[in-house]
Amino acid sequence: xxxxxxxxxxxxxxxxxxxxxxxxxxxxxxxxxxxxxxxxxxxxxxxxxxxxxxxxxx
Amino acid sequence: xxxxxxxxxxxxxxxxxxxxxxxxxxxxxxxxxxxxxxxxxxxxxxxxxxxxxxxxxxxxxxxxxxxxxxxxxxxxxxxxxxxxxxxxxxxxxxxxxxxxxxxxxxxxxxxxxxxxxxxxxxxxxxxxxxxxxxxxxxxxxxxxxxxxxxxxxxxxxxxxxxxxxxxxxxxxxxxxxxxxxxxxxxxxxxxxxxxxxxxxxxxxxxxxxxxxxxxxxxxxxxxxxxxxxxxxxxxxxxxxxxxxxxxxxxxxx
Numbered sequence: 038x039x040x041x042x043x044x045x046x047x048x049x050x051x052x053x054x055x056x057x058x059x060x061x062x063x064x065x066x067x068x069x070x071x072x073x074x075x076x077x078x079x080x081x082x083x084x085x086x087x088x089x090x091x092x093x094x095x
Numbered sequence: 096x097x098x099x100x101x102x103x104x105x106x107x108x109x110x111x112x113x114x115x116x117x118x119x120x121x122x123x124x125x126x127x128x129x130x131x132x133x134x135x136x137x138x139x140x141x142x143x144x145x146x147x148x149x150x151x152x153x154x155x156x157x158x159x160x161x162x163x164x165x166x167x168x169x170x171x172x173x174x175x176x177x178x179x180x181x182x183x184x185x186x187x188x189x190x191x192x193x194x195x196x197x198x199x200x201x202x203x204x205x206x207x208x209x210x211x212x213x214x215x216x217x218x219x220x221x222x223x224x225x226x227x228x229x230x231x232x233x234x235x236x237x238x239x240x241x242x243x244x245x246x247x248x249x250x251x252x253x254x255x256x257x258x259x260x261x262x263x264x265x266x267x268x269x270x271x272x273x274x275x276x277x278x279x280x281x282x283x284x285x286x287x288x289x290x291x292x293x294x295x296x297x298x299x300x301x302x303x304x305x306x307x308x309x310x311x312x313x314x315x316x317x318x319x320x321x322x323x324x325x326x327x328x329x330x331x332x333x334x335x336x337x338x339x340x341x342x343x344x345x346x347x348x
């Protein structure tokens with residue numbers, strides 16, 4: 038019990054893995070696009086957000 | 096598929112509301128300081144010189160004028176800029192919420208607003224505080240190292256911190272606890288990419304207030320995002336029990 042590995046302690050059922058990873062990837066994609074895209078236009082549109090969220094900017 | 100749909104609904108609602116709150120808080124705290132700093136930045140173009148460290152920026156003097164640049168579109172100051180900031184805030188919030196809810200579901204769910212609040216504060220630690228220790232919030236016109244390495248360090252730090260916190264919270268073995276501590280500390284021992292010089296035309300005082308404002312607004316934002324996600328997640332469970340219960344395999348918890 039005390040020495041549970043991370044995987045068994047988590048106990049994700051197999052049917053959940055795909056929707057959960059899809060969700061997480063979608064979220065990472067959105068944050069990556071808004072906060073980390075090198076496109077000048079995206080940078081300019083999200084400029085104040087990037088600074089205010091302390092994302093690396095410029 | 097119902098799990099995916101329910102998580103997306105949850106994240107969109109929690110993200111829209113907390114992103115809106117974030118935008119309102121920012122428009123009173125961080126955004127005026129950004130606008131103030133841009134005056135200094137534009138008045139002293141050489142202060143933005145370190146931007147030219149990026150080879151793609153070109154050698155022209157106008158490269159310092161990066162955001163109202165001549166080559167790329169930018170929202171007009173005032174209402175248009177506010178709308179784009181609001182949209183970017185809400186999109187980021189939805190993105191954060193998607194990751195947060197997915198992570199919580201992997202560990203058995205929020206179980207109400209308190210659990211959501213805990214996840215939200217963990218998100219603040221991983222996304223704002225830990226990267227901010229190496230790369231403090233910056234105003235426009237402040238010197239910084241090249242963008243790419245900073246982004247890599249930022250992402251690595253956020254991931255290491257999130258994994259470290261998860262190990263501390265959800266495992267009970269000494270080995271994992273030690274690994275968690277290594278993950279929490281290692282990015283700061285490696286160190287963030289720093290600019291060759293810290294000289295800037297932006298005065299100290301607005302920058303100090305900006306750093307405080309960023310931490311304060313983001314702490315509130317993450318706490319609200321997490322708690323809201325915890326509340327809303329309970330409302331969107333349609334179809335999950337049916338699909339999870341009917342297969343022969345029973346969920347372990």
